[in-house]
Amino acid sequence: MFMLMREDILVFTKVLMGADLDRATIFWQFRREYTEKSEREQGASTGDPTLNLHVCNRKENRVLLLGIQPSKSRPTTRRPAIMTSPVTAPVLNNTDKWIEENQKFFLPPVCNKMMHNEGQMKLFYVGGPNQRKDYHIEEGEELFYMIKGDMCLKVVEQNQHKDVHIKEGEIFLLPARVAHSPQRQANTIGMVIERDRAETEKDGLRYYIEENGASTLTTLYEEWFHCEDLGSQLGPIIKRYFASEQHKTGQPVGTIEKPPFELDSKVKLVKPFCLKHWIDKNRADMDSKGVVNMFGSNSQFQVDVFGKGENTGKCDTAEIFIWQLEGSSTVTVEGKEYAVGNNDSLLVPIGQSYTSKREQGSLSLICYQDPTRKVVPE
Secondary structure, three states: OOOOOOOOEEEEEEEEOOOOOOHHHHHHHHHHHHHHHHHHHHOOOOOOOEEEEEEEEOOOOEEEEEEEEOOOOOOOOOOOOOOOOOOOOOEEEEHHHHHHHHHHHHOOOOOEEEEEOOOOEEEEEEOOOEOOOOEEEOOOOEEEEEEEOOEEEEEEEOOEEEEEEEOOOEEEEEOOOOOEEEEEOOOOEEEEEEEOOOOOOOEEEEEEEEEOOEEEEEEEEEEEEOOOOHHHHHHHHHHHHHOOHHHHHOOOOOOOOOOOOOOOOOOOOOOOEEHHHHHHHHHHHHHHHOEEEOOOOOOOEEEEEEOOEEEEEOOOOOOEEEEEEEOOEEEEEOOEEEEEOOOEEEEEOOOOOEEEEEOOOOEEEEEEEOHHHOOOOO
């Protein structure tokens, strides 16, 4: 739920019944009506409204739509809501060639390079070594895959510190609101996919008090910020921590501000698993059904692996990432054809339809992270 300021105005409440509409369609219908209403009343559009969507009755397909006009004090320097993206044309890369051309960035002090950063999807490759004490917290999910070597992801799972070891060739989905601290070794390369943040979302960077060399659950130091470029924003926060009294004394100073949201203390992490072994185990279903889902429907991430055949897709809230795992495919986006070879990837822009055709022996991993599927803490 949104915390409304006094000057915020409830524009209207509308109930849509009996129509088979997804949230993205509802959003655009609302935005059009909101803009027209603003222009009629004020002579100009006030920009995109902040939305709060609730499915009231899925069986009867009732959707309660609340539109909130932003307050006058709302910052105007942040990027647009995550429903929009500057990426307007598909982006085709060969992963092996791209890594070879950018491997110099995988070494300290940078250790990472963004492949996709302009739009809603944030996809980057990370090297090492990188040992850190800080824990990152966000409302989105992160998808990890280790291309070369192993890594350790330190997490707080169900109020306990835990090490998640992701080995070479393994894939792992980190749920939202789980504190995590990636530890990477030299001569390793990993892929990470996350998403852009809505204007209302904040990320946290947290340090925990240590006792006898082990982290506790007591916060030593933390900062919350709207994440626009994590790579450039982390540095100043880390510098402030090392210059703080908390770092010098090992004890918190004063009162730590209440965080924007609490950690998910109930979620149970699914262990990392070998992508190749998973494919071999599910290959028969891919051949017979054409597609197998990887993580279920309770995540923001939708990750499917498609076998021989044809599929069409479109997402109005996220960019779609097509990764050719085996063989080749032909992908047509808005009438333009792309030849996608082995270990190529294709980024499909928000709102653009695609058709992917695969022959026998072809496998495509197709994924996106839909922010409207985010579970709001009670």
